[in-house]
Amino acid sequence: MNRFADRAAETLAAVRENRPLIHNITNFVVMNYTANALLAMGASPVMAHGINEVEEMAALAGALVLNIGTLTEEWVAAMIRAGKKASELGKPVVLDPVGAGATRLRTASAKQIIEQVRVRTVRGNASEILALETRDATTRGVDSVHSVEDVAGTGSAMADALKTTLAITGPTDFITDGNRVLRVANGHPLMARITGTGCTATAIVGAFSAIDDDPVCAAASALAFFGLAGEVAAQHASAPGSCMIQLLDALYTVTPEDLKAGARIREAR
Amino acid sequence: MNRFADRAAETLAAVRENRPLIHNITNFVVMNYTANALLAMGASPVMAHGINEVEEMAALAGALVLNIGTLTEEWVAAMIRAGKKASELGKPVVLDPVGAGATRLRTASAKQIIEQVRVRTVRGNASEILALETRDATTRGVDSVHSVEDVAGTGSAMADALKTTLAITGPTDFITDGNRVLRVANGHPLMARITGTGCTATAIVGAFSAIDDDPVCAAASALAFFGLAGEVAAQHASAPGSCMIQLLDALYTVTPEDLKAGARIREAR
Amino acid sequence: MNRFADRAAETLAAVRENRPLIHNITNFVVMNYTANALLAMGASPVMAHGINEVEEMAALAGALVLNIGTLTEEWVAAMIRAGKKASELGKPVVLDPVGAGATRLRTASAKQIIEQVRVRTVRGNASEILALETRDATTRGVDSVHSVEDVAGTGSAMADALKTTLAITGPTDFITDGNRVLRVANGHPLMARITGTGCTATAIVGAFSAIDDDPVCAAASALAFFGLAGEVAAQHASAPGSCMIQLLDALYTVTPEDLKAGARIREAR
Numbered sequence: 001m002n003r004f005a006d007r008a009a010e011t012l013a014a015v016r017e018n019r020p021l022i023h024n025i026t027n028f029v030v031m032n033y034t035a036n037a038l039l040a041m042g043a044s045p046v047m048a049h050g051i052n053e054v055e056e057m058a059a060l061a062g063a064l065v066l067n068i069g070t071l072t073e074e075w076v077a078a079m080i081r082a083g084k085k086a087s088e089l090g091k092p093v094v095l096d097p098v099g100a101g102a103t104r105l106r107t108a109s110a111k112q113i114i115e116q117v118r119v120r121t122v123r124g125n126a127s128e129i130l131a132l133e134t135r136d137a138t139t140r141g142v143d144s145v146h147s148v149e150d151v152a153g154t155g156s157a158m159a160d161a162l163k164t165t166l167a168i169t170g171p172t173d174f175i176t177d178g179n180r181v182l183r184v185a186n187g188h189p190l191m192a193r194i195t196g197t198g199c200t201a202t203a204i205v206g207a208f209s210a211i212d213d214d215p216v217c218a219a220a221s222a223l224a225f226f227g228l229a230g231e232v233a234a235q236h237a238s239a240p241g242s243c244m245i246q247l248l249d250a251l252y253t254v255t256p257e258d259l260k261a262g263a264r265i266r267e268a269r
Numbered sequence: 270m271n272r273f274a275d276r277a278a279e280t281l282a283a284v285r286e287n288r289p290l291i292h293n294i295t296n297f298v299v300m301n302y303t304a305n306a307l308l309a310m311g312a313s314p315v316m317a318h319g320i321n322e323v324e325e326m327a328a329l330a331g332a333l334v335l336n337i338g339t340l341t342e343e344w345v346a347a348m349i350r351a352g353k354k355a356s357e358l359g360k361p362v363v364l365d366p367v368g369a370g371a372t373r374l375r376t377a378s379a380k381q382i383i384e385q386v387r388v389r390t391v392r393g394n395a396s397e398i399l400a401l402e403t404r405d406a407t408t409r410g411v412d413s414v415h416s417v418e419d420v421a422g423t424g425s426a427m428a429d430a431l432k433t434t435l436a437i438t439g440p441t442d443f444i445t446d447g448n449r450v451l452r453v454a455n456g457h458p459l460m461a462r463i464t465g466t467g468c469t470a471t472a473i474v475g476a477f478s479a480i481d482d483d484p485v486c487a488a489a490s491a492l493a494f495f496g497l498a499g500e501v502a503a504q505h506a507s508a509p510g511s512c513m514i515q516l517l518d519a520l521y522t523v524t525p526e527d528l529k530a531g532a533r534i535r536e537a538r
Numbered sequence: 539m540n541r542f543a544d545r546a547a548e549t550l551a552a553v554r555e556n557r558p559l560i561h562n563i564t565n566f567v568v569m570n571y572t573a574n575a576l577l578a579m580g581a582s583p584v585m586a587h588g589i590n591e592v593e594e595m596a597a598l599a600g601a602l603v604l605n606i607g608t609l610t611e612e613w614v615a616a617m618i619r620a621g622k623k624a625s626e627l628g629k630p631v632v633l634d635p636v637g638a639g640a641t642r643l644r645t646a647s648a649k650q651i652i653e654q655v656r657v658r659t660v661r662g663n664a665s666e667i668l669a670l671e672t673r674d675a676t677t678r679g680v681d682s683v684h685s686v687e688d689v690a691g692t693g694s695a696m697a698d699a700l701k702t703t704l705a706i707t708g709p710t711d712f713i714t715d716g717n718r719v720l721r722v723a724n725g726h727p728l729m730a731r732i733t734g735t736g737c738t739a740t741a742i743v744g745a746f747s748a749i750d751d752d753p754v755c756a757a758a759s760a761l762a763f764f765g766l767a768g769e770v771a772a773q774h775a776s777a778p779g780s781c782m783i784q785l786l787d788a789l790y791t792v793t794p795e796d797l798k799a800g801a802r803i804r805e806a807r
Contacts, residue, residue: 241785322643
């Protein structure tokens with residue numbers, strides 16, 4: 001138990017009380033699962049990508065989650081339009097640069113969104129985050145070829161340069177706004193065998209960001225919660241299909257008290 | 270047991286015997302789940318939205334289900350083209366105006382479909398249905414901010430004006446063609462924590478409409494069946510992930526006899 | 539136990555060791571499920587359809603899977619572009635002509651892909667495969683109206699004419715390159731009640747094709763593995779929802795030794 005765990009518990013309780021509307025412009029693969037995850041945890045998800053409705057939807061929402069997992073230029077344009085509106089209204093925007101580093105379109109689109117939208121938090125794996133700044137980072141499809149520790153050294157400088165909070169996930173997550181660094185040790189290896197757990201983590205960062213204005217704390221709280229839910233799920237399931245379902249259940253059953261007791265968030269550096 | 274329950278049981282048996290092809294033009298979030306629901310209950314789902322194939326597919330189908338959950342103008346155009354062909358061939362068209370009231374695009378698209386297509390039944394929550402007629406209804410993302418009872422008073426007049434059957438779902442569903450009113454009391458609160466249960470209800474209304482030409486009975490039967498399956502699922506699951514899977518199972522295992530015994534359909538007014 | 543079963547076991551072990559990247563351009567309905575299936579079995583899935591990134595992604599991948607389940611012209615263009623790049627680089631391309639025979643767009647698109655791309659293997663049901671050559675084959679939505687045995691007589695000539703390997707699935711699968719014929723007897727009837735099992739079979743053929751250069755053996759091994767996983771799943775589940783999840787679990791838990799013992803592959807003709 002520590003003040004970060006306390007804060008995570010408070011934010012979770014507030015999400016469940018306020019049921020913030022989370023507007024997602026995300027990829028086709030994970031739309032159903034992330035919507036179910038947000039709904040199970042107590043938020044209210046909506047998916048909307050039409051260029052002629054994203055501004056209105058973003059204006060209704062408590063947070064906007066952008067995810068380039070199955071992108072085309074049209075979708076990126078809608079993301080930027082929604083992102084600008086959300087920024088303008090002071091709403092948090094969370095970006096998941098899925099597969100940045102794998103293709104030029106993905107890398108360029110992620111960078112373009114960061115340049116044009118006030119992105120509060122970027123959640124990605126190490127390769128995806130590295131691809132946002134360096135020219136030579138490569139991502140294997142959507143899987144990281146780098147470890148979190150490969151970014152730990154330069155993460156703060158990158159967050160500074162990109163003017164955003166970075167939440168880099170792996171066995172131990174690394175969150176920094178360029179100044180503070182938090183590490184989160186929750187999670188379970190079986191989560192990596194479930195499609196879209198990274199994207200779901202990002203959506204949950206969105207839900208916590210709708211409540212907690214401190215981007216570093218919001219991301220750490222969200223990742224601790226999601227990781228703890230994964231730990232609970234893995235106690236009840238030893239293969240990916242069952243674990244995927246147990247994970248949705250755990251997002252519903254894990255209480256703020258459980259989170260206070262189980263969050264493993266610590267300050268680093 | 271009553272004649273409505275008997276009819277629901279007969280229609281379910283006929284769906285399973287005839288396996289009607291249900292053509293869905295629906296949203297990305299629920300495509301997989303609604304296809305699985307239709308398949309589990311005994312219908313044959315197909316998803317097809319390409320402007321150059323929707324007429325042929327609609328012509329093959331026993332019913333057409335239109336759902337604007339993740340709409341763009343192109344998809345609405347395909348919906349209208351498919352809907353006109355289905356209307357022309359006398360096939361039932363069921364519309365789910367997901368999020369009508371939340372954005373102008375959704376409200377306008379739902380109205381446009383109703384104007385241009387002979388929609389047999391509209392299935393929505395109270396806010397979505399209110400948004401089809403009044404100017405000031407608002408929907409919070411895809412969640413209702415009104416109760417079914419808010420529409421009960423004006424529902425019949427709305428059905429008359431819109432020349433369709435309205436199936437408004439909530440704790441107790443309200444179905445009217447402007448003349449008759451049926452109420453359905455099946456269901457379970459946990460269903461609201463599963464993404465796409467509203468959309469799935471609509472798809473099942475489509476399957477029942479492929480068999481039963483009376484739109485009020487088809488909708489009431491479908492909602493009683495889906496609600497009963499939810500009740501069965503909630504007996505085996507206490508959290509949304511497991512419930513979602515148990516619900517698919519129940520759509521497969523609930524028999525016409527179960528439905529005859531468990532359907533809670535009554536005439537109102 | 540036979541040499542085909544031995545080979546299937548070896549290929550499965552190699553998939554798990556090498557985790558080949560499988561690039562899928564597939565339909566909206568099954569994206570999540572097939573990604574989960576590939577991930578559970580030990581491959582690395584990526585879904586990418588943007589015309590401006592498919593060539594790069596195909597170049598990174600070990601195999602390309604094309605699936606026309608919810609097609610539009612734009613998607614077919616991306617499939618052909620990706621397919622040409624993959625062919626050029628000598629990578630296996632596997633095609634699933636979902637619903638060929640149901641609409642002209644589907645039939646024409648499947649044929650166009652076969653003409654313009656060096657397709658190593660086509661996996662489909664009997665009606666879909668027949669639609670690739672004959673003018674009068676019809677498919678009911680995405681369900682076969684023909685049996686595998688309807689194609690057995692002409693399958694080899696069709697494979698010859700189409701210059702590809704055909705993997706026609708049903709109660710007993712039929713695989714031929716025009717010369718050899720293998721039959722696979724694994725599987726369970728409940729699989730037909732789960733949306734996207736055909737598409738998932740195709741994706742798994744893709745994963746095996748990334749390892750085994752012999753298209754007939756790769757397809758037979760993949761279908762035996764997937765069918766065996768279905769048999770294992772059906773031992774633990776008697777309804778489609780649970781079976782769908784158990785199937786993902788079985789793709790993770792079935793070992794090469796299990797496959798060696800359980801694969802029912804035999805040479806025919």
